Every structure is written in structure tokens, then in C-alpha cells.
Amino acid sequence: MASRADEQGPVSTTMRVTDQDIHLLIENVQDYAIFLLDPEGYVASWTRAAEHIKGYKAEEIIGKHLSVFYPPEDVEAGKPARELKGAAEQGRYEDEGWRVRKDGSRFWANVVITALRDERGRLKGFGKVSRDLTERKRAEDELRRLRDESEQRVQERTAELNKSNESLRAELRARQQAEEAIRALSTPVLPVRDRLLILPLIGVIDSHRALQLTEQLLGSIRTYRAKAVVVDITGVPIVDSRVANHLLQTVEAARLMGTSVIVTGISPEIAQTLVRIGLDLSRMKTRTDLMGGLEEAEHQLGYHVVSVRDAGPSL
Amino acid sequence: MAVPVLKQGETLIATIPSTVTDADWRRLQDELLERVGRLRCNGMVLDVSDLDVLDSFATRVLRMIVDAAHLRGAEAVLVGIQPEVAFAMVQLGLTARFEGVSTALDLEEGLALLARRDRRGEGGGDRER
Numbered sequence: 205m206a207s208r209a210d211e212q213g214p215v216s217t218t219m220r221v222t223d224q225d226i227h228l229l230i231e232n233v234q235d236y237a238i239f240l241l242d243p244e245g246y247v248a249s250w251t252r253a254a255e256h257i258k259g260y261k262a263e264e265i266i267g268k269h270l271s272v273f274y275p276p277e278d279v280e281a282g283k284p285a286r287e288l289k290g291a292a293e294q295g296r297y298e299d300e301g302w303r304v305r306k307d308g309s310r311f312w313a314n315v316v317i318t319a320l321r322d323e324r325g326r327l328k329g330f331g332k333v334s335r336d337l338t339e340r341k342r343a344e345d346e347l348r349r350l351r352d353e354s355e356q357r358v359q360e361r362t363a364e365l366n367k368s369n370e371s372l373r374a375e376l377r378a379r380q381q382a383e384e385a386i387r388a389l390s391t392p393v394l395p396v397r398d399r400l401l402i403l404p405l406i407g408v409i410d411s412h413r414a415l416q417l418t419e420q421l422l423g424s425i426r427t428y429r430a431k432a433v434v435v436d437i438t439g440v441p442i443v444d445s446r447v448a449n450h451l452l453q454t455v456e457a458a459r460l461m462g463t464s465v466i467v468t469g470i471s472p473e474i475a476q477t478l479v480r481i482g483l484d485l486s487r488m489k490t491r492t493d494l495m496g497g498l499e500e501a502e503h504q505l506g507y508h509v510v511s512v513r514d515a516g517p518s519l
Numbered sequence: 520m521a522v523p524v525l526k527q528g529e530t531l532i533a534t535i536p537s538t539v540t541d542a543d544w545r546r547l548q549d550e551l552l553e554r555v556g557r558l559r560c561n562g563m564v565l566d567v568s569d570l571d572v573l574d575s576f577a578t579r580v581l582r583m584i585v586d587a588a589h590l591r592g593a594e595a596v597l598v599g600i601q602p603e604v605a606f607a608m609v610q611l612g613l614t615a616r617f618e619g620v621s622t623a624l625d626l627e628e629g630l631a632l633l634a635r636r637d638r639r640g641e642g643g644g645d646r647e648r
Contacts, residue, residue, distance in 0.1 A: 390533030429624055456614045457605035462598065462623035 223371075231432045240320075241330040245270040245288050248329060257336050259306030273303050275310065291317040291330055300337070312341035391417050393424040399431045400501050402494070406439030414450040421454055425463045432501035433458060438469030445481045455488050464489060465502060468497035522547045524554065530562035530633055531555060531593070532626065537569040544580045545577050551584055556594045558613025562633040566626050573608055578616045593595050594636060596621045598629035 230238045230251060237254035241247060246269050250262035258265075258273065265272075271284040278284070278301070290297035296318045303313040318331040358373070391413070394402050398438065401424055409417065421433065435451070443451075455465040468491045470478070478485055491497040525532045531554060533547060542554060555563065567573065573581075585595040592605055597620055600608075608614055623629040 268554075418606055419602070422606060425624070426602055431624065431628070453606070453609040457602070457609045460597075460600045460605040460608060460614065460617060460622055461602065462625075462628060463599075 222225060235335060237332075237334040239332055241270055241288075241317075241332055243327045243329050245330070254334075257305075257311070257334060258303075264306070273334075275302050275304055278302075287315075291319045292327060295319050303334070305468055311336050311338045313337060323472065391420040393420055393428075395428050395430075396498070397502070397505070397507070398503060399429055400434075400498075401425070401428055401430045401432075402434045402436065402498070404436045404439065406492070407440060409440055409447045411446060411450070414447055418450065418454045418457070421465075422457055422461065425458060425461055430463055431505050433463060433465045434494065434497035434501050435465060435467050436469045436497065437467065437474070438471070438494070440474075443470075443474045443477060445483065448478055448481060448483055448485070450482060451487060454487060459487075464501075466491055466497045466500050468492065468494050522550075524550060526558055526560065527630070529560050530564060530630065531558070532562045532564045532566065534566040534626075535570060537571060538562070539570070539577075541576060544577060548580055548587075548600050552591060554589050555588055555591045561594050561637075563595040564626060564629040564633070565595060565597050566599050566629070567597065567604075568601065568625065570604060571601070571602050573600070574602050575613065576610075578613050580609070581599075582616045582620065594621070594633060596623050596625045596629040596632055599625050 232253075233251075234253050234256070237257045238251055239247060239254050240249040246267055247265050250260070254265075255261055262267075270288070271279045274284055287297050287299060296316060299315045301315075302310045302314065303315070306309055314335045314337050316333045318333075320328045320331055322328050346422075372479075392404065394404070396402050403417075403421060403424075405417070421435070424430065425433065437451075446499055451467065455467070458465045466489045470490060489500070491500050499509070522533055522535055522539065524547075525534075531551060533551060535547070539547075551563065554560070563584075564582065567581075570577070581597060585597070588595045597617065600622065608617075621632060623632050
């Protein structure tokens, strides 16, 4: 980067700086407490800014050891001596931490201790520059607290969400299981004799269940090589035209496969409904009840039911 | 592709492969109706268990074979219609074509059905509704 020196030659100024001017600067800077320590760490000079920041007047503090500025626990831990040693060895030592005012209140300070040596390298003392950063520290802490708080809130929220998610999932699982159980229950296909099935239906048949019933029935015909199926609808409270139609289609499909379906247990109400709907149900084989249906199926299969009367022990 | 036709006693057995084409159907129709007379058969089993679908054309041909065989003195039985095929046919309204056509679960059942009818002396002409 170009400086004024590059463009216009040596910088000239009318101000002649004296040691007194430097002293004025140090004395008048308000934000920094700038003072000197002797090689052992005793206060050797004081300024108004130092008085303002730390609360001590010059006559109260000059000749006191640097450790009065530190909290007791730091003094006990040997911090003042360590800082002086650090500055002596490395030329400077910087620290940020709690310091104590005259009235005992604490403030957050940025402290730089600089070793001062003469031209032969002998330690003449230390320069100490302190700045009160309490405000900044408080703002930072506040910011950190707010951030932690919001982070915690987010975590709580997430945990809450996870929990409700988990319970939802559990509910869903339970529901699926229940649905599966109901599905298995809703269309029980029972083989009663060789090649004879019964299908007792209970409860309302909606279109979903009707479709399932068809699949189950036609599949079972194949599995059991059934020649006759008795479908008992005693337990079905309502049969509307859609269900009746579906039942009829299933019977037809079974017939195409070479199996006869006998529908039993049609209540007087349902019978009237079916007639009123006007579906052609003449091809559907029906019997009053399950017993009649079984007899018809057995007859078709060539079974003969013979009643045997046992007259007690013979021989 | 030719459809294999076997003769078992007085019964013709045709097993229709899943790859059957419309032309195959027509050839099969002619062949079956010709053989029924030549071989003096009184029964016929049409096995469709390999078929995943029975469309309008196939059902029409099958119905034609069944009715024409009846006129030639042979009882035809349709066997092995798959559950999905059966239900699809019902939903497509194709079942009317098979009204009055004898059906059985599989080849064995079909042969048993024909045998039963033979014993009862009903062979040939009469068909079950």
C-alpha cells in the first residue's frame, strides 16, 4: 500500500514531540490505566485513568504490590508473580480476567504487562496497561447465554418432536397390526370336508373387504381344489347393490373355475332388498341356512349322509 | 406355434400354451372340430391353466369350439381358469359367453366330469346348465 512518504518524500510536521508530551498522553488517555511497576512488582506511577478504573488514588497505591488488583483466589494461585515472570522472560504478557477495584467490586480487564529494560538489558521495571472490558464481557456473556438458551430450547423442541414422532409411529404400528388381525379374521375360509369349503361372513362388507373376499375365496378354491363353497352371510347386516353385485361376480368367477358356490343365510330383509334392486340372481345357488348349504354341497360332491341308530352294545 | 392335442380314450385334450396367438386359436378350432369326427370322440377337454388372460377373442373362439363340438356329438369341458383370469372376465362382462359351458378345476376334474356323464349315459348331447 502506498503511504504519504512514497508520494511526497519525508513526512514533515510542525510538532516537536517532547518527553513531556508523551507524559501528557499517558496521563490523559481515559480508557487505559497506564502505570509503571518496579522490578519486584510494586506500583511506581499512577494516572487519573488508573484511578478512575481501579478506584485507588495515587497516594494510596504507589508502593503497594501489584497483587492488590487480583482476586484472592488468583493471588493464592500465584498469578501476579507468574505474570511478572512471564513478562520478564518474554518481554510482554497479556491476560484477560477478573480484577478487583478498591471497593472490592470486580471488573473484567484486559491486561498487558511489558518488561522495561535499559540499553544494557537490565530489567528496570514493568509497564502495565489495563482496560476495563466489563461491558464487552457482559455483552458477550449475555450473547452466549442467549445462544445457549436458544440452543437448549431447540434441543428440547427436537426431543419433544422425536417423542411425539415415536409415539405416532408406535400408534401406527399398533393400528397396522390390528388391521391385519381384522383382515385375517374378516374372511375365514374353512375346509370342512375334502374339497368343500365354508366361508362364514360376519359384519359389514365394504368394497375393500368385498375385493379381499373375492381374492381369498378364489385363491382358496385353487389351494384346496375345492369343488363346492358355502358362503354364509347370516352375520352380514346389510347388503347393498354393490356388495350383491360383487358377490354375484365372485360366484360367477368361481363357476368359471369349475366350482359351485352356494350362498346361505340370506335374511328376509336382505332377500327383499336384493329383489328390489333387481339384480339377476337366478344363477346364484342359495339355501336357507348353513346346514342346508352343507347338505346341498355334500350332495353335489356325492356324499350321502346316513343316520345310524346305535341300539347299545351288541355281540 | 402348434397347440398340442392328445387323444385319451374317447376324449380329446388340448393344452393351450401361454404364447398362443390369434392364428393359433383359429388353427386349433379347425383341428379340434375335424379330429372330433375323425377320431370318433365324444369328449373334449380344453385346458387354459397356462393362460394369464382370456380376452374377448379367446372367449369367442372357445365358445365356438364348445358349441360346434356339441353339434359334432362331443361334450367339451373348459378346465384350469385361473382365479385372476376368472375375476377379470367377470369384471369385463365376458362371462355371458361361457353361459352353460361346463367348467372344471383342472384336467383331472374335467376328465372325471366327462366320465361321470358317460356313466349316466348322458354323453354327447346334453350339457349342464
